[in-house]
Amino acid sequence: MLSVRVFFKKQGALSYISHLDLNRAVLRAFARSELPVVYSEGFNPHPRLTFSQPMSLFQESLTEIFDFKVDPDIPYDEIQNKLSAALPKALEITKVAAPVKKLTEITYALYYITIMGDTAKVADILKGEIVVFRSTKSKSEYVDISNQIKSADVINIDGGVRIEAVLSTSPTDYLNPQYIIDYLSKNIEAFDSKILRVKMYDSDMKEFE
Numbered sequence: 001m002l003s004v005r006v007f008f009k010k011q012g013a014l015s016y017i018s019h020l021d022l023n024r025a026v027l028r029a030f031a032r033s034e035l036p037v038v039y040s041e042g043f044n045p046h047p048r049l050t051f052s053q054p055m056s057l058f059q060e061s062l063t064e065i066f067d068f069k070v071d072p073d074i075p076y077d078e079i080q081n082k083l084s085a086a087l088p089k090a091l092e093i094t095k096v097a098a099p100v101k102k103l104t105e106i107t108y109a110l111y112y113i114t115i116m117g118d119t120a121k122v123a124d125i126l127k128g129e130i131v132v133f134r135s136t137k138s139k140s141e142y143v144d145i146s147n148q149i150k151s152a153d154v155i156n157i158d159g160g161v162r163i164e165a166v167l168s169t170s171p172t173d174y175l176n177p178q179y180i181i182d183y184l185s186k187n188i189e190a191f192d193s194k195i196l197r198v199k200m201y202d203s204d205m206k207e208f209e
Contacts, residue, residue: 001038002073005209006083007095010061014090019054026066029086035079038069052103052200053169056176061197065208067099100209107203108150109169111177114194115184116160123154125187126163132179145183148175160192169200 014022030037030047039045052065070079080096087093115122130146148168155162167175181193200208 001069001071003099004068004070004076004079005097005099006066006068006080006093007097008064008066009092009094010055010064011092012060012090014088015055015058015060018057019051022054023049023051025088025091029083030068032086033082035082036070036072036074038071050103052106053109053171053174055195055197056178059177059195059197063094063197063200063208065103065200067103097209101202104171105202106200106208107168107170108166108201108205109197110199110201111163111165111167112194112196112198113163113165113177113180114157114160114192114196115163115181116192117184117188119154119156119161121188122161122163122184125184126152126154126180130180130183132183134179145175145179148173149180152180166201166205 010022017025026049027047030049037047040048048069050067055061055064076096076098080093083096084093126149128146129144130149131142131144134141134143134145150166150168152163152165155164163180165177165180167177169175177195177197181195202208
């Protein structure tokens with residue numbers, strides 16, 4: 001039995017697709033590719049498929065991951081070729097390899113948050129506490145998310161501002177970068193926003209593999 005990790009991009013039209021629809025697309029690709037995917041046991045067997053922390057709608061990513069297993073073992077390049085042929089063309093696989101660490105060990109992610117606005121004002125607003133209203137299944141409350149921001153460099157770009165932010169991305173302490181845009185929007189005219197996840201890291205800030 002071979003463990004497989006797939007790295008892929010989620011950009012353009014794919015940013016309008018929900019995580020559930022993405023999951024379905026991968027399952028359909030498994031069937032079309034005729035890969036010997038390992039299924040769960042029981043009354044309702046299904047492929048043992050696990051994704052990294054999904055992006056919200058309208059957010060793009062250069063580094064998304066899903067894991068699964070095949071049996072018998074086949075070469076990773078063959079898996080990549082068959083999956084690439086079976087998946088939607090917009091979903092670009094960048095690498096297929098053996099998992100090095102568990103997906104639950106993803107701790108941080110680098111995001112490029114691009115907005116129209118004044119660089120100095122944005123940098124000033126992001127200093128100190130960043131209090132937002134956050135709702136979960138269990139409760140709704142005002143929280144300070146500044147402790148979930150490991151770093152945030154504000155860079156002037158042509159026609160706007162790019163915030164290069166390393167945010168907490170662990171399953172138990174995930175910070176959606178949209179909260180930063182929402183907070184900025186209450187203080188300045190932060191429009192034409194875009195969120196791009198660039199890399200993911202483990203707890204030692206080593207790029208996740």
